[in-house]
Amino acid sequence: MPAQQVFLSHNSVDKPVVRAIAESLQQRGVRVWLDEWELRPGTPWQVALEEGIEASSATAVFVGPSGLGPWEQTEMRAALDLQVQRKRPVIPIALPGMPRDVPLPLFLRANTWVSFRTADDSDALDRLYWGITGTKPRRLIGPRRRAGATAEELAGDPVDSAVASLVEHLQSGTVTYFVGPATEQSRLDMPPDNDEIARAIFEDLALWQLDSTQITPPVDLISTCYAARSGDRRLEDRVRELVINRSYIIPNTHRLLARLLKSLQRRARSRTRRLDTPLIVTTNFDMLIERALLAEGVPFSRVVQQRSHDEVLVNVYDKFTALPDRKIQISEGGRPRTLNLDDLEEVEVWLAGTGAVRMPARDVSFARLVEPILYKHHGSHDVDQSCVISTDHYLGFIHRAARPGFVPTDVESLVENSPAALFLGYNPLDPDFRLLYHVLLSERLLGSRTFRYAPLSSEWNRDIASYRQVERRLWADFKEATQQQMGITILDATPEHFMSRLVEASENAMEACDEQRA
Structure with a gap:
């Protein structure tokens, strides 16, 4: 079989853009099977298609404005069979103009997508090359700094400086993590954004x-x-x-956060302070963070805020064992059982019921809970009538939040005393973030010395919804205002890229400490 050959399955109406992508792949050394280049006149073309799929180490399925073509459906199903039988990747490709609601088979949606904004989208080409060859292009990995770089050298790059600052705090204390929706969106296998909803x-x-x-x-x-x-x-x-229909894939940012928290569990803990409890705050309703922690084998507690009253739901997840392939072993009635974390309906039921206790928010004590703590500020899909969605919900939430005891005191204390805060997947202009900021953050961060970082790529606004165009045009002003008014430094990096750098730097620092102790 020719090495690294990819079969390009596509609708004939998308031929021009697919041809351009094929030419770019050839320039990168990838062998491409494209029908107009491979079908010899006068020969049975159905047989040639079968041979092309069989001879390729991967298949790319392109979906454009017109959806899948008639023969593309057949090609895709043959490729999915080979994925199961021979572990050959099937890479779904979203072309410019693809409708968000295009009907697609579940098994295709479950694979990680590559989205092209234009035919020459270099980032998308990098991801496609990675999917075909298994080799991650250097640009996706990001620049690595030499070991032993000085503080002056690191200070030249704001991302490196932020990573170094956070690693320093992680060695002696902790960081509070705020996880927003943009860690999950912009891909068709991730939950829809507010505009789509x-x-x-x-x-x-x-x-x-x-x-x-x-x-x-x-x-x-x-x-x-x-x-x-x-x-x-x-x-x-x-x-x-x-x-939930688009929540099967756990985002890499969530996986990296879970990996970081797991590695920090072997860190020496202070015996005199409770302010180093790891806290994750999210306004997301889905269960992706929970699934990431479970898949990584990280025991944790969850506190779900209720939108309509002062009670919270507290769950403790510490009696499970992580297994390969996103499965965990749990115990029910004294009998072990395997739970598939991709079975979202079953996971939802288990998350809601495991170790569940309802109590007034003011009575929550983190000292009695397993850490890290996941605090779901706007509710959770598996907790009935907890989610903040409509204007009435927002206004009622603000009204109740003004009363003492609505937010758990330990949450407020950790936010106020945390030496550093990391905002992942939040645009400071998002309504959910504005509510979170004014209810939980503004007074507690006012005048504090907390370091606050928000990795947000400068490309975030290339494909935003029409109602956000004002923000796009005034982004430079909003970015400066965020720094001045909220003290949040916006870094030009994607959350995934930033977390990859942070995890690597933190693990290297802990290894160095272990060597010194040895």
């Missing part, structure tokens, strides 16, 4: 047809309209349905 809910209301150029109503406003017609419970069920 708003469009789906708007279509459910069947008021009139929205085209792609029209501004979508904000998700909280259209959710209020939906709840007025169908009720809060149906609204929450609908949003849960939209999110």
Whole structure:
């Protein structure tokens, strides 16, 4: 079999852009099977297609504005069979203009996607090359600094400087992690963003047809309209349905965070301080963080804020064993059982019921919980009627948050006393972040010496929804205001790239400490 040959399965209407991508792959040394280059006139083309798929070490399935072509469906299913039988990757490719709601087979959606904004999208080509060859291009790995680099050398790169600062805090204390939706979005195998949810809910209301150029109503406003017609419970069920259908893949940022927390468990702990308890704060409703921690074998506790009253739900997950292939072994009634973390319905039931205790928020004591602590500030899909979605939910949440005891005191103390805060996947202009900031952060961070970093690539606004165009045009002003008013340094790096650098630096620092003690 020719080494590193990829079969390009595509709809004929997408031929020009697929041809351009094929030429770029050839320039990188990849052998490409493209029908117009391989089908000899006068020979049976169906047989040639079969031979092309059979002879290729990977298959790329391109999906454009018109969806999958008739023969592409057959090619894709043959490739998926080879993926199961011979471990040959099938790489779904989103071409420019692909509809978000295009119907696709579940097994194709479950694979990690590559999204092209243009035919010459270099980042997408890097990811596609990685998927075909198994070799990660240097640009995706990011620059590595030589061992023993001085503080002056590190200070020249804001990302390196932030990593060095966080590693220093992790050696003696802790960092509070704030995990937002952008760690999961921008790919079709990840949960939908607010604009997609708003469009789906708007279509459910069947008021009139929205085209792609029209501004979508904000998700909280259209959710209020939906709840007025169908009720809060149906609204929450609908949003849960939209999110859970695209929550099979655990984002790499979540995996890296879980890996970091696991490695820090072997760090020497202070016997006199409780302020070094690792805390993860999220406004995400989904179960991706929980699944990442479980898959990595990290015991943890979870505190779920309720939107409508002062009680919280507390779960402790410490009686499980991580197994390969995203499975864990749990005990039910004294009998061991294997739980597949990709079975989302079963995981949802288990998460909601395991070690579950409802209590007033003011009574929560982290000293009695297993750490790290995951605090779900806006609710969780597996906890009935807890999620903050509509405008009414937001206003009610703010009203209740003004009362003492609504947010657990230990959460407030950790946020206020944490030496460093890392914001992953938050755009400071997102409504969820603004609510989190004003309810939990603004007063507690005011005047504090907490170091605050938010890795957010300068490319974040290349493909944003139409209703965010004002932010895009004024981004430089917003970025400066975020630094001045909130004290948050925005770093030009994706959350995944930043976490990869942080995990590597932290593990290297701990290895150096182990060698010194030895």
